[in-house]
Amino acid sequence: MPAEKKTQRYTFKGAAGEYVYAADFDRVTAERDALQELLNQRDEAIHDLEQRRHAELQACQAAERRVEELLDTARGLIIQAHASWGFTEHHPDCIRDLTALNPTAEAASHE
Incomplete structure (x- = not known):
């Protein structure tokens, strides 16, 4: 068998065993x-x-939190502007903009 010949080539027997x-x-x-x-x-x-x-995951999560904060601020400013102008309903363009900022804003604006 070739495996035995290879093994025999690298080992030899001595008084205390194989070497x-x-x-x-x-x-x-x-x-x-x-x-x-x-x-x-x-x-x-x-x-x-x-x-x-x-580290990148933590940075992404921090960025997502910051984006959410900025979106909340933008939504609040739009609503404040409408209230200060005396609007009782949002203009269709503002509804579109609010929806773009938050997909659930359209549902909230129609309540």
């Missing part, structure tokens, strides 16, 4: 160390990407 040649042991050790280093680098890259994703 491998020092050159083979050093090569395998070096390969293992290189793979471990590569794994560590990849783990660090994953960690960095996860931290960046988390």
